[in-house]
Amino acid sequence: MSLPYLFDQIINRSHTNSFKWDNVSYEGRDMLPMPVADMDFPVANEIKACIDRISDHQILGYSVVPESLKIVAQQKINNSYGWDTPLDWQVWIPGIVPGITAACAQFAEGGILTAVPVYHPFHLVANWVNKPLFTFPMIEENERWTFDFFAFEDALKKGPKVFLFCNPHNPGGTVFNEEEIQRIIDLCQQYNCMIISDEIHADLRIQAKTEHICIGKYIESSPSISFFASSKTYNTAGLGGAVAIIPDPEIRKQFISATLGFFPMLTRHSIEVMETSWTMPSTWLDMLLPYLKANHEVLLSFICQQKGLRMLPLEATYLAWIEFDEVLYGNFQQRLFENGLHVLRGDQFLGSNFIRLNFACPRALLEKALGIIQQTIHESH
Ligand SMILES: Cc1ncc(COP(=O)(O)O)c(C=O)c1O
Incomplete structure (x- = not known):
């Protein structure tokens, strides 16, 4: 019997314009x-079949995000993470990093706060958008990385307007639990700091004790942005595509205005592959x-x-x-x-x-x- 997917096979990626292999x-x-x-x-x-279908059609003009993908994303966030979000909270973007950059440019007047170590765009973005950067350390506790919450509060006192939250954490691998999520919410609300949460690794839980918790679900009436994408989980990072969930209409409007003229439309490949990823068995x-x-x-x-x-x-x-x-x-x-x-x-x-x-x-x-x-x-x- 042959298995449908063989992760052991070695595929030569050299000379494919690979960022990883053709450095x-x-x-x-x-x-x-x-x-x-x-x-x-x-x-x-299923993803290969989707791309083959587009190739056979041979038309690669501009694309729009269809209602069907919006519903699929809504169902995905609800079914996988228990967060029921109206369709009009969605803003579709070509990638999470550009989304974080636009959000920081728009909302981070008093500075950007993030825990370190962290995925490099989270700290580099401060320089990209010319805003102060504040950091606090992750610490080891019970064989996992978590926040130093005292240092977190000290950093919040310095007045950052945006907290960039990486959940699950890259590179610590932490899936933040209920107690941690609650502490983050309490502290950010106390110091009036907007939470921008990147949840791209949410489905890659290899041995988490807890389910993935969407922080945005618990702060629907406060300004927040939560980013989701299928690209890490299904290995389609080169195609991009992501969705921002922004409950507050004014924040949503301002976020969109920060993207205008900077963000390309999503490609047909990205749109159809996201929909396939989130609906296939x-x-x-x-x-x-x-x-x-x-x-x-x-x-x-x-x-x-x-x-x-x-x-x-x-x-x-x-x-x-x-x-x-x-x-x-x-x-x-x-x-x-x-x-x-x-x-x-x-x-x-x-x-x-x-x-x-x-x-x-x-x-x-x-x-x-x-x-x-x-x-x-x-x-x-
Ligand atoms: C935490 C995190 N966010 C975002 C990205 C990249 O997202 P995108 O390709 O949608 O910009 C990565 C890629 O490694 C990542 O680890």
């Missing part, structure tokens, strides 16, 4: 890339999550056995946040790069002594990466 810094070297957050897996058969995702979980276990048990390396188990995402002993390993990221493995430097996320490794790849590639890490460690002793 110019590789200069033709045989590198194993694990920096960028996309997966080395083929898309689901769950087979692909049901097989993907255990595969990612098993990769996570292989990586975690390897890291735990290495002197001077540490990581906490992830609740969600396929992005491991690995701490290294700088005294033992110096510039570990650079040394791994020289040995043929590309991972991201922690300081890109405002966290030092860390690397971020994407393990959404065939097991054989992950094992190759572990071999390079092992070799690099041996060279240090």
Whole structure:
């Protein structure tokens, strides 16, 4: 019997204009890339069929977001996360990062607050829109990353107008629980700070104890923006497409005005693939999550056995946040790069002594990466 999806197969992605595999810094070297957050897996058969259908039709003019996609997104957010949102709260955008940038340009007059380490656009955006940046640290508690809520409050006192919330967290892998969500809401309301929540990794819960909680559901009468996309889960990041849920009509109007002239229309591929992703049977995702979980276990048990390396188990995402002993390993990221493995430097996320490794790849590639890490460690002793 053949399985419908084979995550073990290695597909050559070189010379496909891949941001991950065709990085110019590789200069033709045989590198194993694990920096960028996309997966080395083929898309689901249903998504392939959708793209084939568009190709067969051969018309690629401008597109509009149809009512059917709006309803599908509404059902997705309600069925998966228990948040019932009217259709007119939706604003469709070509990607979450541009959405965050537009929101910060429009609403972050007193500054932008975010927890660090964090997905780099969350802190880079302050510079892009010329607003002050305030940060506070994530801390380790019970084998997971959470907020330092005292530092959070101190940072709120400095007057930021926007809190950028990454839930689930990239790169910590945290799925924030009810108590944490409530504390975030209480503090942001106390200091009059709008919550902008990025929930792109919500379906990639590999071993979360809690369900994903949409923070926007609990603050419908306060200004907030919540972003959702299917692109991470179904590995269609190159197509883009996302939806912002904005309950307050005035905030929605202002957000839209910040996007005018900057945001292209969504492509036909993006629209139809999002609709397919959110309506097809769950087979692909049901097989993907255990595969990612098993990769996570292989990586975690390897890291735990290495002197001077540490990581906490992830609740969600396929992005491991690995701490290294700088005294033992110096510039570990650079040394791994020289040995043929590309991972991201922690300081890109405002966290030092860390690397971020994407393990959404065939097991054989992950094992190759572990071999390079092992070799690099041996060279240090
Ligand atoms: C937390 C988070 N938000 C957004 C994105 C990218 O979103 P988009 O491609 O829709 O701009 C990523 C990609 O890694 C991410 O990790």
